[in-house]
Amino acid sequence: MNPFTYKRATDQSGAIREVAGNANAKFLAGGTNLIDLMKMNVQQPAELVDINRLALKRIEKTPTGLRIGALASNSEVATNALVRENFPVLSEALLAGASPQLRNMATVGGNLLQRTRCYYFMDTAFPCNKRVPGSGCPAIPGFNRIHAILGASDKCIAVHPSDMAVALAALDAVVNVEGAAGARQIPIIDFHRLPGDTPHVDTNLRADELIVSVDLPSSAFARRSRYLKIRDRAQYAFALVSVAAALDVQQGRIGAARLALGGVAHKPWRALEAEKILTGAQANAQTFKAAAEAVVKDAVPQKHNAFKIELARRAVVRLLSDVAGVMTGGAA
């Protein structure tokens, strides 16, 4: 780890000023991703501004839904009664991620800002366009089992590792941020970026902007939402493919649908085409299979991860069937 200076922020605007004034400064919340990256020399901030003392931990009801403070821990959110009742997919997704120790430390804001990454990004023995822009991508010709099947570029095929953010994508969450230039709201779907030619930029957040909270609008579909994560072992592994699904089903017909996937792209992947197929259709196996086909229609496998396409298809069908309470039968 490189030496760095550490400052503890006591107020929000002071924290923002401090980071705005130093191009090589970073906010420190739970530290569960940033500190790892620093230890491995992947990131080398010269200054850390610790925001853990800021009053951003509250989870509170709003007229339209729920507001979750950026410093609320993943554990607190996952076990919150309002979250579990109204947004079960978020609780399930959080509990599917990391380990209890990490969830106790990790925050909502930090989870959103964890780096989109792959093992080449984490290993400084390799070049990486995300770590050192223009240095090349060894994942594309290399071992790329965990990598993207959707939205990748010829510069980067890494996937966003968050479970929480996939749930937020299916819940139409809005991220509230504040920066030197003032406050603004970023819809979750616009928060993370695809790699394109600038894979070193993961999000549309500006360097001096601080996430202060996340808003979740209440809805019927949000109350009927689930998360399915498929991974290499039962705990403590990133998703190979994950699915967040939210459905409003009335008399067998789907009123509203939200579908998002994790582990498949550089950002949480909202499946808008599939949602169109689901909306207004009968909740049955045929509909779900059609939705799954729409999800992977534009999927492009890497050399070692063609299995992910079939896995994504199957995971979508399984989860939609579970959420709708429909038996789809058959082996697949």
Add this chain to the structure above:
Amino acid sequence: MSDQNIGKPVPRKEGRAKVTGAARYVDDLAVPGMLYGVTVRSHVARGRISEIIFGDRIPWDEFTVVTARDIPGANAVALILNDQPYLADRIVNHAEEPILLLAHEDKYLLEEARRAVRVEIEPLPAVFSIEDSLAKKEIVWGEDNVFKSFLVEKGNVDEVWDSPGLVVVEGVYATGAQEQLYIETNGVIATASREEGVVVQGSMQCPYYVHKALVKLFDLPEDKVRVIQTETGGGFGGKEEYPSMIAGHAALLAWKSGRPVKMIYDRAEDMTATTKRHPSRTRHRTAVTRAGQLLGMEIDFVIDGGAYATLSAVVLSRGTIHAAGPYNCPNVRIRSRAVATNAPPHGAFRGFGAPQSIFALERHLDKVAAAVGLAPEELRRRNFISRGETTATGQVIREEVDMGALLDRAFELSDYHAKRERFSRENVGNKIKRGIGFASFMHGAGFTGSGEKYLQSVVGCEATAEGRVRVLAASTEIGQGTNTIFAQIAADALGLDYERVEVVRPDTASVPNSGPTVASRTCMIVGKLVESAALQLKQTLAGAGLLQEPYTAEEFERACREYIEKNGALKSFSQYRQPEGVEWDDEHYRGDAYGAYAWAVYVAEVSVDTLTYEARVEDFVAVQEVGRVIHPVLAAGQIEGGVAQGVGWTLYESVVWAGGRMANGQMTNYIIPTSADIPPIRVHFFENPYAGGPAGAKGIGELPMDGPAPAILNAVEHATGVRFDSVPLTPEAIMEALEGEAVKA
């Protein structure tokens, strides 16, 4: 001898220090004036070093830089063939091969400096697979890429193939590399100078291996080299030979700088640069009668040794001897080879070649059973070895062996027959397929063949004037319980409380060479020496007329005090002597390969999700006969840990190779199972005391690594109806096979 401690779950000697955090591992230690050391390694698998360029912006005059030219003695890690250099000189033979060493007191600057060294290497063609090595696609070692080969012959297998009424069954089986993944990475602290000699302390299994290597590296007399084991966070074989390398590196830096040097690998370096389990490929050709009698077995066993010979010859030896399993077959030929590739050298890992060859055999026997229309257990029952019969090396089994009874118990505990029948019925139409399978096997304890005879291990026992007993041995506590069981054995031999016995920290300046902590030998071989050294202590006191049985602790204490006042130190030493009637022919690989075997039957129950292709082990039963159990909790822990490691090897742990380098050397992408992936493991011991072991105990540490892989894949075959003959078995492989079936159907 009393029976106060053996067989009881006494507290672990080092348990309190570990759970309270008081135990000091090497990275917890610091020495005044200490520098840190790092290694600059090869980025190519094979090539010629043309230039070493030291980049700008680094104050190189502040650094200690060591290359091959700075080595005072021999530039080879002393082991078996001494072919592996400490630092590559002109030629590199594997990725991550050490080329140059750096030391500085500032860790951060040191890391920058390491990155600023550019080694220009002209690549040479390299070999990365067993097949290419055997085909001599490129000669990368010696004349033919073969480190070692063995031929074991029993009867005449050539004559059986044409016999009428025979069924001949063939198969090919493969296993992958596996990282030991001990919790504590490799690390040492060294001080060194011509005047004072070399002192190394660190994490290790075999202090005297390191000692021997340093003597040659520095060309010093033996008494000028001292090696001390610090608290060690796991080994599994991964700290058998590799500590000789890192110890040498740190000592070279200390020698040149004149300052103490600490060297600790981070996880990525430890995973990519140090040893792993040998990948293997085994071919079987078996002749069996229609009644299920094994008549002939021809086995071709090959392991990938990586770039240097290191321990491959002995790994191959153990794998070869275990290749025909606990069966009585009249005609056997086992041909085996350890071949060179340009991977980092593969090394010792729990089981030491046996898990590889046993995997092949126990998968193959399910195929043989199917070919003659027998249930898998019925085929094995008809061929199990028993007392008076001979193994593949012609070793006559002298102990009572009842594999059938182990099988019965394992089937009873796992409800094997009912589940076998029920799963077959229920799997039709279910998305989750379930299966149950088993493996039966044996594992020899101690060094192979004449190994123990050559080692001539020595253990000492010392009594203090306070009547406390100190066990002096080089056998290391690496989490498996050495200190606890030695204290139990010595305490019972002397009829004393467990608390009166202390096991001295291994330090080559103060303990005799009791041999390496490997090969399931610590309890059975070294423990027996502890027992006899302790008994000698008692005899010495009795011979001096100071002690008479029965005696109290106070009487023992008084006897010790009086003896020491009169004669000075009270010590006894016991040296290994090969038991009568044990014969081994090294040239023809015939005879008594091991003093004793542990015997086992393991049953695995699995589920395979046909939607996600995830295979899980749902239940596991491990039944074994290991002689007398010294410590029931530690013994069960050894079995559970070995089974967990076996589950990992079978279903999770996939070393991905890219150009001869491990491409997934991180714990996020080298997947080991967590506790949530490990099934309930029900351990059952049969205790049949073995005369050659302390209180009747045999070796146990490696045994549980042998059974899980074949038992699990036998269960997966039952669940899916598809044969899988290589590990690791990933979900992708299952998908490919099941989808292939679906396409055909």
